[in-house]
Amino acid sequence: MKILVIGKTGQLGKSISKLIVSKKQSHDFVFVGREELDLNKTLSITSFFNNNSFDVIINCAAYTLVDKAEEEVNLANQVNHLAVAKLADIAKKQHSKLIHISTDYVFDGKANKPYKEKNKTNPINVYGKTKLDGERSIQKILSHNLIIIRTSGMYSEFSNNFVDKILMIGREQKEIKIVCDQIVSPTYASDLAEAIITIINSKKFGKDNQKAQIYHYSSTDEVSWYDFAKEVFELSNIKLKIHPTKLNEFSTIAKRPMYSALDTDKIFLDYNVKTFDWKNSIKKLFASEIFINKLEI
Numbered sequence: 001m002k003i004l005v006i007g008k009t010g011q012l013g014k015s016i017s018k019l020i021v022s023k024k025q026s027h028d029f030v031f032v033g034r035e036e037l038d039l040n041k042t043l044s045i046t047s048f049f050n051n052n053s054f055d056v057i058i059n060c061a062a063y064t065l066v067d068k069a070e071e072e073v074n075l076a077n078q079v080n081h082l083a084v085a086k087l088a089d090i091a092k093k094q095h096s097k098l099i100h101i102s103t104d105y106v107f108d109g110k111a112n113k114p115y116k117e118k119n120k121t122n123p124i125n126v127y128g129k130t131k132l133d134g135e136r137s138i139q140k141i142l143s144h145n146l147i148i149i150r151t152s153g154m155y156s157e158f159s160n161n162f163v164d165k166i167l168m169i170g171r172e173q174k175e176i177k178i179v180c181d182q183i184v185s186p187t188y189a190s191d192l193a194e195a196i197i198t199i200i201n202s203k204k205f206g207k208d209n210q211k212a213q214i215y216h217y218s219s220t221d222e223v224s225w226y227d228f229a230k231e232v233f234e235l236s237n238i239k240l241k242i243h244p245t246k247l248n249e250f251s252t253i254a255k256r257p258m259y260s261a262l263d264t265d266k267i268f269l270d271y272n273v274k275t276f277d278w279k280n281s282i283k284k285l286f287a288s289e290i291f292i293n294k295l296e297i
Contacts, residue, residue, distance in 0.1 A: 174240050184224075
């Protein structure tokens with residue numbers, strides 16, 4: 001199969017690229033970024049697909065600046081909603097299968113147990129609303145050959161994630177405040193990349209006209225960002241004082257769900273996709289050659 005991965009410079013795009021280099025695949029992967037396909041420009045999307053067609057489109061790209069989205073509503077809506085709908089239109093015309101990555105932020109955080117795919121959505125910020133609008137639009141366009149994967153708290157050996165940011169602070173400061181009452185099921189991007197490849201290589205995915213489905217993928221257990229941070233600093237041997245702080249004590253522009261852990265049973269039952277506890281995954285991150293090299297800088 002010829003497979004397009006949109007978002008080559010992001011955490012997940014890079015993780016998929018790293019995975020297919022380490023594990024030989026029979027598929028032909030094409031990776032694109034904003035230079036080749038700009039989701040902020042409808043003309044760029046149309047122009048790209050006028051000259052290219054694929055069996056599978058994996059959309060890893062998104063507008064993910066949660067606070068800034070409150071001010072850049074139109075931009076967030078274009079990238080997370082309108083552009084995604086355009087991709088679905090193209091997938092339908094080209095008879096391609098679409099795998100779209102979404103977020104735990106489609107939920108309001110009022111649950112007390114991991115969210116299942118069928119649970120009611122109710123986003124509390126612009127980012128979550130635009131991601132949900134994207135989900136709804138593509139489901140209207142594609143009743144089949146569509147997989148939406150919601151994930152939570154993604155991190156990786158690449159830049160611009162929670163682990164990267166707190167380690168940077170840890171090297172420069174003697175203490176840090178970390179939210180202790182926001183509960184998530186963090187996701188190692190390499191684990192999600194492995195899950196996507198498992199799905200693509202499955203016999204079920206190879207069949208045409210599979211009914212559109214939503215799946216959740218994350219670590220199998222939940223944790224506060226505070227406890228997650230403690231483990232990160234312990235593994236990195238960085239000594240500093242960590243202050244547990246309530247979410248409402250942080251002055252953020254956008255609201256965050258207090259609880260957004262995800263139930264991953266469905267993706268395992270349908271595709272035998274493995275999930276891991278967060279401590280297992282964070283140890284895999286620290287064993288990554290790319291991450292080890294970053295720590296040594």
